[in-house]
Amino acid sequence: MVGHRGTAARLGWPLDSRRRPRRGQPTPESFTMISIDDQEMVELARIWYRYGGPPADEILVRFGIGRVTFHRRVLGLISTRQFRSLLTIEDRTAIERVANGHIGITPVGRPARTGPIGAASQHIR
Template identity: 35%
Template sequence: MNAEEQAMLELARIWAPYGGARPGDILVEFGMSPARFYANITRILLTNAAVWNMPIAERHRIGEIAARYSTQPASV
């Protein structure tokens, strides 16, 4: 996992108990929309062995938040 992916995952972990990171924080920190951010989070969760050290409940919570963003229509 590269440094940017680690930073993304850390932001997702910090905000997971509160329903996910705020769109403004995602934009300022990573320069992307929440949908793109959470698509990256989903990829990280599915393809990176390092996340297996996280508690399963935390991985599941982050995955649920990411799935919610992927099903929301894009705002115009």
């Protein structure tokens, strides 16, 4: 009896259950937890996206990583199921736009700027 309860408790299954979950049923091990650092990264990106993203020194002090690494991680995090359900579509889209800009990815259909603002319009005339 002790072995069964110990195994069930170790696996995270309810102690009153005498059976293991059927194949295909989720077990506690199949759920992924969102870490505090992941939550803080996405929250920082959400707060700062209106201003072009968080300052590089803030990212370095809080997470010990550079700006490009931060934005790559944020892009990976907000594409997961857990964060898709926590962010509005508007916030997620805006965060993606800012993060892509910091890592050098331009939106589809828009040419990358290579010079100062307005330089492209001078060549059109």
